[in-house]
Amino acid sequence: MTEAARRLEAPAPDAHGDAARRARVHETMTDAMLVRRVLAGDESAFATLVDRHAGVCLRYATRMLGNREDAEDVTQETLLRAFRSLSLYETDRPFRTWLMTILVNRCRSAALLRARREARVVADPAALDAALVPASFALAADEASRLGRALARLDARQREAFLLKHVEQMEYEEIAAATGVNVSALKMRVKRACERLRTLLTEEEG
Amino acid sequence: MTRPVTLAALGALLVSVHTLPLRAQQGAGAPRRLDPAIERTIALLADSADAAGLPGEALRAKAAEGVLKGAADDRILAAVRTFARELREAHRALGAATAGELVAGATALHAGVAPERLRELRQASGGAREGALAVPIVVLVDLVTRRVPPDDAIRSIELLLRRRAGDAELQAFRQTVEQDILSGQSPSAAVAARTRAVLDRLGGGLERPGRPEGFSP
């Protein structure tokens, strides 16, 4: 290998090294510690928080809203809000719960806005049972398998509880904190969601 | 809970293959203008409509539609005149009505529905909220364009209106009838069957739309 090539291959000096080193340090920190670092001025700590939690947020939002584009918008907004109100985060609570609280609310707002808009327009909910995909989920119609369609047909409150419990695998107390719904109501919603989902999925098979 | 449906393009359906080539669009350049005399006449028609409390804007839009679709000037003028006349007739039939109801009514008349039937629809709906007839008439016209015999269509909508079917139900009804027709049923049979189904549901009393458990009837 020529000297030139070797120089090309060598890692760029310092700047990159600093960032990499910081990232490695961050990896060992808890969420709470990272939050304190952010508040102390270390923005790169927030990048680590994002990397830790964005995937889960995106997954929940995608399943909840039914399409990727909305999910990215809502997740981005959630992370921005989280950033701006970081000082309100109480470090004795799990960061994830706090973040999911914001995310759950953003998803609800997004759906409400969409529904409010579309409620102005004459809707035909019964036609959905003629196996058409609701337009707001039509965006995911291709990527949505039967599963996506079935999920879309759940009542939103049930879908929310179901996703948090069985997909994000949160404890009921955590879900209660994130959704503002009491545990027994949540359990009922999850149960109904499971029943309905099962029915929808086996229906489509038959 | 969620009301996820917009009327336009429900589901991922392909754009219809029945398309109209747009002669006016071929070749770039300035958008086509109408012959000035015709343009003036149309403006007059629209202004008179406005003055009479009718939706003149609908007439201007009709002319613009003709331009976009590449129709000949005199055909456009004829269409606008006809539409203006139909708006007046719809107004006579419906009395106090929103622009949407009037335009819908005009298209119904254009489709061959008699003015008295529009009056009957008004009565059947029982003077509900303002603009309440827009959706029923739109559904009526849609059914007629799909070759449901007008009398069957009108009778059906009347029944549904008397039973206080709402906009959403009427839309759903229309959609299911369309599907039935597309899958081979005769239009009148489809309408009869679906009307019965909706009436049964409405007549049930306990069944209300918009229950919290999702949106299956």
Next chain:
Amino acid sequence: MSRESERIDDVVLARAIDALREPVPVRDAWRASVLAAVRGPAAGTLEHPAPVAARHARRLVLHPLAAIAASLLLAAGGAIVGGLAARASSPAVSPPRALVDRSATIVDGEAAGTATARFVVLAPGAQQVALVGDFNRWDASATPMRPLADGRTWIVELPLQPGRHAYAFLVDGTVAVDPAAPRSAEDDFGRPNSVIVVSAPAS
């Protein structure tokens, strides 16, 4: 399902849950725009607002509250949020003092008596799709639709007055009806149109 652990005994459900647990990949571009929005010299936090100092902070045209509201506009905001992402390299939003959700006034337009309707159509292979109707005087250039990432779904949102509107899609210069909408009887120019009815805002 009586136990706290809520074990899913049902095979169908268990399979479904497995599928739903599949991670959704984080796009690099998206991640970059999130960090850029957070990171801009003007960003700051509630506790540590950025100094008004002499950074070359080029602010976004959007007011920060509008930026949050815009991001709530989802598809409609796609254009706006896309704009945010496109300008990710420049300092993005400055921190609001309070997280006020102003989205309603922007999106609903209830005060103005309009509603926002969304039109979606699948048109694979199309280069250009536009929405035409009486609300934009059938102007082919007034309401272009935009394709989603799949390249086949086209979408647009626009305010509509309550009432009945005739419309159609213009797909690469060809007029096409909306396959899912009611048809009008307006065959004066050879084809019926599609119809949409916008209800008046709920009382």
